[in-house]
Structures are given as structure tokens and as C-alpha cells.
Amino acid sequence: MRPLSPRRGPQLKLELAGPCVILRAVKLVLHWFRRDLRVTDNTALSEAARRGERVLPVFILEDALHTGPDVGAARLAFLLQSAEELRRDLARLGYPLIVHRGRSEIELPKLCAEMGATAVFCNQRYEPYAQARDARVFNALNAEGVGFEVFKDAVLWEEREILTQAGNPYTVFTPYAKAWRARAIPPPRPDLKAVGPPLNPAAGKAVPRDPADFGHPLSQTVPPAGAAAAHRALESFLAARVYGYATGRDFPAQAGTSRLSPHLRAGTIGIRTVLAGWLAARKQAGVDAAGRSGCDTYLNELIWREFYLQVLANFPHVMRGCFRPEYDALAWPGEEAHFTAWCEGRTGYPIVDAAMRCLNATGGMHNRLRMIVAMFLTKDLLISWQRGERYFMRQLVDGDLAANNGGWQWSAGTGTDAAPYFRIFNPVTQGEKFDPDGAFVRQWVPELATVAKDHIHAPWEAGLLSGARNYPPPIVNHAVQRERCLAMFKAVRAPG
Numbered sequence: 022m023r024p025l026s027p028r029r030g031p032q033l034k035l036e037l038a039g040p041c042v043i044l045r046a047v048k049l050v051l052h053w054f055r056r057d058l059r060v061t062d063n064t065a066l067s068e069a070a071r072r073g074e075r076v077l078p079v080f081i082l083e084d085a086l087h088t089g090p091d092v093g094a095a096r097l098a099f100l101l102q103s104a105e106e107l108r109r110d111l112a113r114l115g116y117p118l119i120v121h122r123g124r125s126e127i128e129l130p131k132l133c134a135e136m137g138a139t140a141v142f143c144n145q146r147y148e149p150y151a152q153a154r155d156a157r158v159f160n161a162l163n164a165e166g167v168g169f170e171v172f173k174d175a176v177l178w179e180e181r182e183i184l185t186q187a188g189n190p191y192t193v194f195t196p197y198a199k200a201w202r203a204r205a206i207p208p209p210r211p212d213l214k215a216v217g218p219p220l221n222p223a224a225g226k227a228v229p230r231d232p233a234d235f236g237h238p239l240s241q242t243v244p245p246a247g248a249a250a251a252h253r254a255l256e257s258f259l260a261a262r263v264y265g266y267a268t269g270r271d272f273p274a275q276a277g278t279s280r281l282s283p284h285l286r287a288g289t290i291g292i293r294t295v296l297a298g299w300l301a302a303r304k305q306a307g308v309d310a311a312g313r314s315g316c317d318t319y320l321n322e323l324i325w326r327e328f329y330l331q332v333l334a335n336f337p338h339v340m341r342g343c344f345r346p347e348y349d350a351l352a353w354p355g356e357e358a359h360f361t362a363w364c365e366g367r368t369g370y371p372i373v374d375a376a377m378r379c380l381n382a383t384g385g386m387h388n389r390l391r392m393i394v395a396m397f398l399t400k401d402l403l404i405s406w407q408r409g410e411r412y413f414m415r416q417l418v419d420g421d422l423a424a425n426n427g428g429w430q431w432s433a434g435t436g437t438d439a440a441p442y443f444r445i446f447n448p449v450t451q452g453e454k455f456d457p458d459g460a461f462v463r464q465w466v467p468e469l470a471t472v473a474k475d476h477i478h479a480p481w482e483a484g485l486l487s488g489a490r491n492y493p494p495p496i497v498n499h500a501v502q503r504e505r506c507l508a509m510f511k512a513v514r515a516p517g
């Protein structure tokens with residue numbers, strides 16, 4: 022195995038802090054909203070309010086938001102609706118949100134010059150492409166003598182804050198999570214205070230809400246967007262479901278999870294707010310072992326989010342290839358027709374098809390199902406995880422480069438502390454275990470609505486696939502494909 026080298030050299034933030042004009046007392050600060058679409062628990066925004074005499078909130082509809090191969094209508098719709106909600110929240114506090122369309126490195130210096138702003142504040146992004154954009158913004162602002170400050174906000178701990186004793190990034194989750202848990206959880210940042218009487222939100226320029234205006238017509242039903250919906254989702258989860266999360270989170274037909282991922286991605290809720298709620302719930306669980314275990318398992322999932330963000334920031338090569346480079350040599354001999362069947366939910370494996378149809382219709386998919394369909398694409402259909410990764414990004418309302426890439430590489434067995442390549446889910450037994458009475462399959466695969474639960478996950482075995490049912494037989498044989506997959510991985514594995 023070739024050694025893995027983390028990204029070396031100064032991080033963008035340090036580069037920014039170097040030559041940039043950082044003013045201690047600033048008159049007019051422009052707060053640039055990106056993936057932090059909220060007025061509460063927002064680090065850069067609260068700093069802007071603390072240090073500036075006036076704050077000017079700005080949202081830029083970047084070209085990159087609606088161009089490029091990974092853009093999806095569901096995610097764009099969620100973002101636009103959240104930005105419009107933010108505009109209304111700001112108006113209630115007396116702030117008009119300025120909305121521009123174009124490239125940030127052009128729009129921001131222009132705005133600063135027009136308004137007389139001396140600094141731009143924003144919260145850190147961790148994707149390499151976003152950091153490259155921020156470097157361009159920094160250069161453009163710096164050339165005009167305008168300060169640019171970037172704050173840690175989306176995570177508790179950034180990529181160089183939790184390191185092994187040898188000073189390297191963690192590549193295995195369990196010790197990373199242990200080190201993460203050993204640190205104190207900071208409280209939420211101060212909320213933005215009203216600056217004057219409420220503005221009439223109808224008077225300002227609304228954020229366009231329809232992704233079709235950007236060439237992405239929406240065919241999915243996306244969940245409620247915006248900060249109020251995020252807070253409702255958190256409260257309802259912490260009121261009860263968190264205590265049963267350790268087991269409830271694995272059953273797609275039950276609403277056992279928090280459904281916060283689109284909100285954490287768009288920043289309609291702050292991570293410190295989520296964790297403050299979690300701390301209270303954990304306290305509330307008291308001596309109830311099951312309740313405590315639910316809370317602790319939930320925290321673990323939030324740590325996975327930060328784990329994958331630090332993997333992406335430290336090892337940006339994962340964007341282009343396998344975390345373990347020896348697996349870049351995998352040939353992936355799968356067939357195009359099988360990829361189409363997988364995308365459309367017509368593989369003949371009911372749990373896979375139900376999951377894919379649910380994704381196509383709602384932009385969402387339960388975590389257990391993401392693992393099942395990802396393993397099925399890579400290990401049964403022998404199609405590259407990168408094709409699945411891209412398909413997910415186009416469909417998911419919570420599509421996030423770090424979590425999606427981490428989840429796909431974990432499932433394919435090419436990632437950090439991946440499920441080893443020889444761990445291959447059987448889609449029939451996974452269905453039987455996690456959708457035991459077939460409720461989820463029946464909801465999304467109406468062709469099987471009347472099949473009894475004993476056969477719902479393998480209807481072909483009971484001869485239940487008559488032409489009238491219009492449901493395909495399995496497109497591959499799991500046992501055969503499993504062996505092919507093992508041979509494929511063994512062939513490229515470095516000895517030892």
C-alpha cells in the first residue's frame with residue numbers, strides 16, 4: 022500500500038490571516054451568508070455584530086450554485102427556500118438582506134466599495150473548491166484594502182485541531198471520536214439582536230425560490246426548509262426519538278432519526294445549538310441505560326460528520342479517487358444497463374428499488390438504505406462508487422461532498438476505516454432485518470404491495486413474479502456477484 026500523505030502546507034485560513042487587512046474595530050462589516058443561513062448561533066455573524074458598528078447581510082447566488090455536474094434541484098430548492106426564510110428573519114430584526122447574482126470575487130468588492138464596508142466576515146467552508154473561491158475573494162478584497170475574516174462555525178473541531186499524538190490527522194473513526202468526546206462542547210453563539218423596527222419583508226427583493234429559474238426544474242417533494250423548520254425538527258427529535266435512537270435509527274419505515282442533515286448542510290441550524298439540545302437530552306436520560314445509549318449513539322453520528330469533513334480537508338485527493346490509492350486500479354466491469362436499473366429502482370431487489378425510488382421522489386434516503394444501495398451498486402453490480410456518488414449528489418437534498426464521499430468510500434471498501442472490502446451486504450437479508458414486515462418496500466414498490474411479508478424481500482423465490490405484477494426478476498445473482506467482487510478486489514490489493 023502506498024503511504025497516505027495528508028495535505029501539507031498552510032491552510033487557507035492561515036493564508037488569509039497573513040497579509041489580509043484585519044481590522045480590530047470596523048465600521049461597516051459585510052456578513053457574507055453561505056452555508057450558514059440563520060441568525061442564531063452563527064459565529065461570523067455574531068462577531069460582525071460585536072465588532073462592527075453596522076452589519077450588512079449579503080447572500081450571493083453564485084453561478085456555481087446552479088452550474089456544474091453535481092447540482093441537484095432538490096438541494097437547490099432547499100437552499101433557495103432557506104435563503105428566503107433568512108431574508109424574512111433578518112427583516113424582522115431590521116436588517117435588509119442584499120441578494121446579488123454572479124461571482125463572489127466580483128460582487129463582494131463591488132458591494133464593499135458602494136456601501137463603504139471595510140471588512141467581509143464569513144464562516145469557513147471545507148471543500149477544496151470553496152476554499153479556492155475564498156482565496157480568490159480574499160485576493161480581490163485585499164487589493165481594495167478590505168479585510169476578510171473567516172470563522173470556524175460548521176464544526177466544533179477543524180481538521181488540524183484533533184490530531185494523533187504524532188501530529189497526524191486521524192484516519193480511523195473510533196480513536197478520532199474518543200479524542201473528540203474528550204473535549205468540552207462550546208455553547209451556542211449569541212443570537213443576532215434587532216437593529217431597529219422590523220422591515221416589511223414584502224418590500225425587499227425576495228430570493229427566487231424556484232430552482233427551475235436556474236435551469237433545474239424540481240420533481241421531488243423536499244422537506245420544509247429554513248431555520249424554523251430546523252428548530253422544529255430538532256425539538257421533535259429530542260423530545261422522544263433520541264432516547265430510542267440506538268435501535269430506532271436502523272429501520273427505514275420508522276421515523277427514528279433526526280432528519281437534520283439538510284439543515285446541517287445549509288446551516289439553517291448551528292451545530293452548537295444541536296449539541297446544547299443533545300446535552301440537555303442526555304441529562305434528561307438520567308440513569309435510563311437505553312435512553313443514554315440512544316443519546317450517545319446520536320452524538321457518534323454527529324462526530325462522523327466532523328470526521329468526514331476533516332478527512333476531506335486533510336486528504337483532498339478523496340474528491341478525485343480512492344482514499345486508498347491502490348483501489349484506483351479497480352476496473353469496475355459493471356454494465357451500463359445495470360446502472361440505469363439501479364438509478365430507476367428496477368433491479369429486482371425490493372429493498373434496493375424501494376430506496377432508490379424514495380430517493381428519486383423525495384431527495385432523501387435513510388442511512389441504512391444508503392449503505393445497502395451503495396454496497397449493491399459497487400459489490401453486486403460492480404460499478405464504480407464514483408458513479409453512485411455523483412448520482413446521489415444530483416438527487417440528495419442533503420448532498421454534501423464530505424459525508425457523501427465518506428459514505429460511498431466506506432461502502433465500497435476503498436475509504437478510511439472502511440468496512441473491509443470483503444464485507445458485502447446481502448440485500449435480501451438486509452431487507453428482512455431492517456424492514457421486517459416489508460412496510461417500506463410496499464410504500465415505494467406498489468407492484469409488491471400485496472406480497473406477504475415472508476416473501477417481500479425475495480418475491481422470485483416463491484414464484485411470485487408473474488407478468489401481471491410488472492416487477493422485474495433480479496438483474497444479477499447476489500451469490501455469483503459476491504465472488505466476482507471478492508476476486509476483483511483481491512486482484513488489485515497490495516500484498517501483505
Ligand SMILES: Cc1cc2nc3c(=O)[nH]c(=O)nc-3n(C[C@H](O)[C@H](O)[C@H](O)COP(=O)(O)OP(=O)(O)OC[C@H]3O[C@@H](n4cnc5c(N)ncnc54)[C@H](O)[C@@H]3O)c2cc1C
Nearest residue numbers: 278279280281282322326388391419420421424425428429
Ligand atoms: C453512501 C452514503 C452517502 C451519504 N451521503 C450523505 C450526504 O450527502 N450528506 C449527509 O449529510 N450525509 C450523508 N450520508 C450519511 C447519512 O446517511 C445521513 O447523514 C443521514 O441519513 C441523514 O439523516 P438524519 O439527518 O436523519 O441523520 P441522523 O441519524 O439523525 O444523524 C444526525 C446527523 O449526523 C450526521 N450523520 C449521520 N450519519 C452520518 C454519516 N454516516 N456520515 C456523516 N454524517 C452523518 C448528519 O449530519 C445527520 O443529520 C451518507 C451515507 C452513506 C452510506
